[in-house]
Amino acid sequence: MSLDPLKRLLGLRPTPDPPGRGARPRARRPAPVPDFPPTVELPGLGAVPLAVSRNPRARRMILRLAKDGAGIRVTAPPSASPRMVTAFVVRHEAWIAERMTRAAPALAIRPGVVIPFRGTPLRLEHTPGLRGHRFEAGEGSAALLVGGEPEHFARRVRDVLKREARADLEAAVARHAPGTGMKPAAMSLKDTVSRWGSCTVDRRLAFSWRIVMAPPEVLDYLAAHEVAHFRHMDHGADFWALCRRLCPETPAARDWLKTRGHELHAIRFE
Incomplete structure (x- = not known):
C-alpha cells in the first residue's frame, strides 16, 4: 500500500508533492488583447470596414478590396501592429477611393x-x-x-x-x-x-x-x-x-x- 492511502486510512492528510514532482499546475493564459478594429477612419471616406488577416509567410502588407466592394482587406505579417496597419491603409486612401468607386453599382x-x-x-x-x-x-x-x-x-x-x-x-x-x-x-x-x-x-x-x-x-x-x-x-x-x-x-x-x-x-x- 502506498503512503498516501495509508495516511488516509489513519485519518491523516496527504502530503503535497514537492515542487518538480508530480503534475505541474497549469499556467494561466493571458487575457486576449483586442487586435484590429472592424473599421478604419479615412479622412475622405469616413469609417471603412476593415478585415485584417495575419499570414506567417507574409513579408509585407497587401491591400485588397472586399468582394462586396464596401470595405477593404489587409494581409499582414505577424509583426504588424494595429498602428502600422492603420498607417498603411491611410497612405493608400486614394487607391481605396478609386477601387470602391469602380465597385459601386452601375448607374x-x-x-x-x-x-x-x-x-x-x-x-x-x-x-x-x-x-x-x-x-x-x-x-x-x-x-x-x-x-x-x-x-x-x-x-x-x-x-x-x-x-x-x-x-x-x-x-x-x-x-x-x-x-x-x-x-x-x-x-x-x-x-x-x-x-x-x-x-x-x-x-x-x-x-x-x-x-x-x-x-x-x-x-x-x-x-x-x-x-x-x-x-x-x-x-x-x-x-x-x-x-x-x-x-x-x-x-x-x-x-x-x-x-x-x-x-x-x-x-x-x-
Whole structure:
C-alpha cells in the first residue's frame, strides 16, 4: 500500500508533492488583447470596414478590396501592429477611393437620373409630347428633355450625347491639327473601355463618345493627344512635348482620366 492511502486510512492528510514532482499546475493564459478594429477612419471616406488577416509567410502588407466592394482587406505579417496597419491603409486612401468607386453599382439611364455632361450635372427628363430633344438651363443645373416612347429613353439620351460629342471633338481636332501641320483622314466614335482614343498611321482618329461627359479641358486634351500622334506614333519625350504645347492642361487632364474616367464607363445606356 502506498503512503498516501495509508495516511488516509489513519485519518491523516496527504502530503503535497514537492515542487518538480508530480503534475505541474497549469499556467494561466493571458487575457486576449483586442487586435484590429472592424473599421478604419479615412479622412475622405469616413469609417471603412476593415478585415485584417495575419499570414506567417507574409513579408509585407497587401491591400485588397472586399468582394462586396464596401470595405477593404489587409494581409499582414505577424509583426504588424494595429498602428502600422492603420498607417498603411491611410497612405493608400486614394487607391481605396478609386477601387470602391469602380465597385459601386452601375448607374442606369432613366428619367430623373443626373449624369455629368461637359463636367457639370445634367438631369434627364422624359417629355412624351416633345419631338426630338431640348436642353434647358436652370439655376445651378441643366436638364435634357427627351421625347418619344419610354422604352427608347436611354437610347435617345445616348444618341444626343454622341451627337454632342462629335461636334465637340471635331472642333477640338480642328483647333489642334494645324499645330502639327497635318490634317486627319477620318474620325469615328466608339464605346470602348480599354482606351479613350486612337490614331492610326494614316491619321484615322477614333474616340469614345463618353468623353463628352468629362470636363471640356479633358476632351480638349484627348483630342490633342491623338492629334499629336500625327507626328509621333509613340509616347516618347517628343510626343509629350508636342502634346503639352497643343494642350497646356495635359498633366491635369491626363490625371483626371486616370482617376475619374472609370465613372463615365459605369453609366449604362442599355
